[in-house]
Amino acid sequence: MTTTLRTPVAIVGAGPAGLLLAHLLDEHGIDSIVVDLRTRGEIESTIRAGILEQGTVELLDRLGEHSRARTVGHRHDGIELRFEGEGHRIDFPALTGRSAWLYPQHEVLKDLIAARVAAGQDLRFGVTVTGIDESSPERPRVLATDADGEELAIEADFVVGADGSRSVVRPSVVGSSQGGYFREYPFAWFGILCEAPPSSDELIYSNSPDGFALISQRSETVQRMYFQCDPELDPASLSEAEVWENMQKRVPGTTLIEGPIFQRDVLRFRSFVAHGMRKNQIAIIGDAAHTVPPTGAKGMNLAVADVALLHVALRALLQENDARLIDAFEERAMQRIWKAQHFSWWMTTMLHVTDDASDFDRRRQLGELRSVVESTAGQTYLAEAYTGWPLA
Numbered sequence: 001m002t003t004t005l006r007t008p009v010a011i012v013g014a015g016p017a018g019l020l021l022a023h024l025l026d027e028h029g030i031d032s033i034v035v036d037l038r039t040r041g042e043i044e045s046t047i048r049a050g051i052l053e054q055g056t057v058e059l060l061d062r063l064g065e066h067s068r069a070r071t072v073g074h075r076h077d078g079i080e081l082r083f084e085g086e087g088h089r090i091d092f093p094a095l096t097g098r099s100a101w102l103y104p105q106h107e108v109l110k111d112l113i114a115a116r117v118a119a120g121q122d123l124r125f126g127v128t129v130t131g132i133d134e135s136s137p138e139r140p141r142v143l144a145t146d147a148d149g150e151e152l153a154i155e156a157d158f159v160v161g162a163d164g165s166r167s168v169v170r171p172s173v174v175g176s177s178q179g180g181y182f183r184e185y186p187f188a189w190f191g192i193l194c195e196a197p198p199s200s201d202e203l204i205y206s207n208s209p210d211g212f213a214l215i216s217q218r219s220e221t222v223q224r225m226y227f228q229c230d231p232e233l234d235p236a237s238l239s240e241a242e243v244w245e246n247m248q249k250r251v252p253g254t255t256l257i258e259g260p261i262f263q264r265d266v267l268r269f270r271s272f273v274a275h276g277m278r279k280n281q282i283a284i285i286g287d288a289a290h291t292v293p294p295t296g297a298k299g300m301n302l303a304v305a306d307v308a309l310l311h312v313a314l315r316a317l318l319q320e321n322d323a324r325l326i327d328a329f330e331e332r333a334m335q336r337i338w339k340a341q342h343f344s345w346w347m348t349t350m351l352h353v354t355d356d357a358s359d360f361d362r363r364r365q366l367g368e369l370r371s372v373v374e375s376t377a378g379q380t381y382l383a384e385a386y387t388g389w390p391l392a
């Protein structure tokens, strides 16, 4: 027995993109059903990115009291770029009039889920999507098995895949699960969460002869830090003392405040852009359509930017039968995606050190960093990209 549900918009994935899209559609009277493979507890506890662009915070303001980005999160008016033992501050408001916010993704997800639950929206966890039935292109159907093992079909005017980098919706849009532009990087980040007070008021992005480190934060008592490592490194293979030695070595001139490490992970880097974002009545957004290396903090923000475009396009399509914005959606989204791809690639290659770097490469890289910090134009480019280009 298959239960068939009908909805204007079926959204696969209860991450930042899927949940925010559901919220913005609901604000304009468009119902949706959101399904996710994971449990609510898993979604709310998975540690991911930490930085929100100003425009992302402004969109989250539309959750009203449910958004805690401005109350629990922290406004950051700059970052430090560190190289050759010296720190150089990039002052965001002075350069752009804008700021960034440190507010972890799982907290954003708690806010979005709370808002969706309070609105009584159809949000289902533990649902495994098995495929998309496109036999009637005007009414695609999401085929799934729910948390109790029952077969489910969700028939919709429009299906949105916001289901992450291993998207099951992507093949319906680009023809295969791989269809896209790729770039791999020969390094990864060793990330830790530790119990300690902050080592710095702002984030430190450090380039050192031993590689990159990022000193980030979570709260007054918990810190997030990363150092460049081999992608094959087993996170359990280092003692706490070795982790701290690696971290400290990559931020020369700074003394980190150490504390017990209670989580560690190795994050691999990949740049990916799908060959397309929409086919007929199906679209993919967020990590389903693109992934960036984390150095520029663009991942979640780019997902939100897709939503800013898509929700307006879906309103025009579903409420006014006007397809112009949905027809223009992919091209407009891709312009920002490739700018963010460039920024993320640039921050990554400027700050990391590869094993095969020659003396020329190393000195050129320091010249590049100096070109940024000693130029108002260079600093402004970084600050504009980091705090986020204006949203649609």
Ligand code: PHB
Pocket: 048, 049, 050, 051, 203, 214, 216, 217, 224, 294, 295, 296, 297
């Ligand atoms: C984080 O705090 O997890 C974080 C911050 C900035 C980045 C990447 C990750 O660029």
